[in-house]
Amino acid sequence: MTIQEETTALAPAKLAIDRVSKSFTTGRGTLQALEQVSLKVAEGEFVCLLGPSGCGKSTLLNLVAGLEMPDTGSVTADGRAVRHPGRERMMMFQESALFPWLDTIGNVMFALKLKPGLKRAERHEAARYYLKLVGLEKFMHSNIHELSGGMKQRVALARALAPNPRVLLMDEPFAALDAMTREQLYGDLQRIWEQRHVTILFVTHNVREAVSLGDRVVLFSPHPGRICEEFKINLPRPRDINSVDVAGYATRITKALKGMLQAEGATP
Amino acid sequence: MKRYLTIFCFFALLITAWQWAYAQKFWSPVLVPSPESVGRYLWEAALDGSLAEATLVTLKRLLAGYFIGICVGLPVGLLTARFRFLQDTLGLLALGLQGLPSVCWVPLALLWFGQTEAAMLFVVVMGTVWSVVLATETGVRNVNPLYVRAARTMGSRWLHIWLYVIMPASLPFIVSGMKQGWAFAWRSLMAAEIFVTILTGFGLGHLLHYGRELHAMEQVIGIMFVLVLLGLLADKLLFSPWEKWLHHRWGTNKA
Numbered sequence: 001m002t003i004q005e006e007t008t009a010l011a012p013a014k015l016a017i018d019r020v021s022k023s024f025t026t027g028r029g030t031l032q033a034l035e036q037v038s039l040k041v042a043e044g045e046f047v048c049l050l051g052p053s054g055c056g057k058s059t060l061l062n063l064v065a066g067l068e069m070p071d072t073g074s075v076t077a078d079g080r081a082v083r084h085p086g087r088e089r090m091m092m093f094q095e096s097a098l099f100p101w102l103d104t105i106g107n108v109m110f111a112l113k114l115k116p117g118l119k120r121a122e123r124h125e126a127a128r129y130y131l132k133l134v135g136l137e138k139f140m141h142s143n144i145h146e147l148s149g150g151m152k153q154r155v156a157l158a159r160a161l162a163p164n165p166r167v168l169l170m171d172e173p174f175a176a177l178d179a180m181t182r183e184q185l186y187g188d189l190q191r192i193w194e195q196r197h198v199t200i201l202f203v204t205h206n207v208r209e210a211v212s213l214g215d216r217v218v219l220f221s222p223h224p225g226r227i228c229e230e231f232k233i234n235l236p237r238p239r240d241i242n243s244v245d246v247a248g249y250a251t252r253i254t255k256a257l258k259g260m261l262q263a264e265g266a267t268p
Numbered sequence: 269m270k271r272y273l274t275i276f277c278f279f280a281l282l283i284t285a286w287q288w289a290y291a292q293k294f295w296s297p298v299l300v301p302s303p304e305s306v307g308r309y310l311w312e313a314a315l316d317g318s319l320a321e322a323t324l325v326t327l328k329r330l331l332a333g334y335f336i337g338i339c340v341g342l343p344v345g346l347l348t349a350r351f352r353f354l355q356d357t358l359g360l361l362a363l364g365l366q367g368l369p370s371v372c373w374v375p376l377a378l379l380w381f382g383q384t385e386a387a388m389l390f391v392v393v394m395g396t397v398w399s400v401v402l403a404t405e406t407g408v409r410n411v412n413p414l415y416v417r418a419a420r421t422m423g424s425r426w427l428h429i430w431l432y433v434i435m436p437a438s439l440p441f442i443v444s445g446m447k448q449g450w451a452f453a454w455r456s457l458m459a460a461e462i463f464v465t466i467l468t469g470f471g472l473g474h475l476l477h478y479g480r481e482l483h484a485m486e487q488v489i490g491i492m493f494v495l496v497l498l499g500l501l502a503d504k505l506l507f508s509p510w511e512k513w514l515h516h517r518w519g520t521n522k523a
């Protein structure tokens with residue numbers, strides 16, 4: 001099976017998050033990070049989780065990744081409960097989390113090494129394919145510290161895509177980048193998502209970013225983390241973050257966000 | 269090329285100054301021998317094989333002890349980093365003993381093992397092991413937890429994470445710990461060799477000691493010269509390549 005065939009052989013997964021609660025106990029007491037959160041994500045859907053920081057977005061992503069377990073409720077991918085991390089659900093972080101002791105292609109191959117039944121040459125070929133997909137084939141043997149922030153996130157994207165996951169979990173992956181680089185990456189991500197059709201959960205606190213990427217924007221409110229509103233984005237793709245349509249949706253969502261924060265301020 | 273020239277000129281100048289001081293007879297020639305007599309001693313010792321043999325004996329002790337020290341220190345460091353209980357017990361012990369000048373192990377080693385190779389080995393191991401334990405522990409504790417999370421989402425588990433994520437991520441710390449361990453082991457072995465005669469092999473320390481007994485200053489200085497050379501060589505062969513690679517990969521200071 002070629003790499004291209006492989007990427008379409010598996011359908012994207014659907015996710016079901018059912019009445020999930022999660023709290024953290026620290027020295028200062030117990031903190032309810034998520035309370036009774038339910039969310040369904042269709043196969044191949046691009047869902048953006050939006051909310052001020054501290055409202056449990058990363059926590060939810062970690063639960064879906066299987067890096068943490070919910071206190072109550074369940075997380076299922078294609079009807080099967082998520083119990084541990086797995087290659088079919090790959091995660092990208094705000095910092096690239098690339099390994100500095102490996103070169104660029106070594107980083108992309110790391111995930112492939114753990115995939116059974118691949119020969120070294122096949123791994124190498126696959127890694128090159130994904131580096132090419134994100135436009136970094138020329139930097140195959142660069143050290144990580146030699147890459148710019150945007151390039152690092154591209155490598156991280158290639159690394160996340162390489163094991164051919166069915167779900168991509170992205171935790172504010174572009175938050176630390178400058179606006180120009182970010183806009184390029186929006187384009188790349190949409191192009192790749194359309195080709196690959198993976199299911200994407202994308203965390204952000206940038207309203208326009210959420211609107212220009214997502215099929216759906218899910219608004220979170222803090223203390224305790226809850227889903228308070230959802231917006232379906234009916235705009236054709238590819239979308240331009242500076243377009244009037246995006247701005248229209250963004251205004252509505254920002255208003256909802258403000259209302260939510262005021263309500264929160266009134267009842268501390 | 270220019271750098272080698274600089275190095276050569278510097279040392280040529282140093283020896284010239286020495287020769288000059290010797291010729292001026294500021295001090296008795298017993299205390300400050302001529303560069304020539306030191307050279308002659310080294311030449312003769314090299315020819316009759318005594319120098320090579322002593323070097324071999326010393327290096328064997330050093331390398332064997334160092335190797336054991338690392339083989340013990342690395343896993344212990346990993347364990348103390350992983351388990352709070354071990355950190356509070358073994359880790360604290362390591363911290364205390366690492367602060368102890370490693371020469372202090374010599375009397376104890378002699379009482380325990382007598383004048384044997386085992387005593388020498390023990391001293392070298394004690395010089396190495398605590399530094400390696402502490403550096404490994406610190407290294408592991410400083411691993412960005414994000415690396416581990418990323419690796420886990422890629423399907424990495426337990427042993428794989430330790431071998432392919434935590435160990436390489438803490439490599440900068442581990443290498444500097446190994447370097448420190450080497451320095452401590454080297455110093456304490458010399459002290460042990462100077463203090464005690466061990467009949468199974470005369471190391472460089474013994475030659476230094478006999479030089480003093482015989483008032484053969486050219487021997488003392490000659491051996492010191494060899495020791496300096498060995499230290500430099502170890503640095504250039506054992507550690508420099510690692511450090512260069514680390515700097516290159518991690519992008520830490522461009523030396």
Ligand SMILES: Nc1ncnc2c1ncn2[C@@H]1O[C@H](COP(=O)(O)OP(=O)(O)O)[C@@H](O)[C@H]1O
Pocket residue numbers: 024025026031032033051052053054055056057058059060225
């Ligand atoms: N491992 C943890 N231990 C203790 N508290 C945590 C932990 N992870 C998250 N929290 C707390 O849970 C809340 C939600 O965190 P997070 O999911 O990171 O929010 P967000 O990603 O929306 O900014 C925060 O108040 C945070 O301090």
Ligand SMILES: [Mg+2]
Pocket residue numbers: 057058059171
């Ligand atoms: Mg977060």
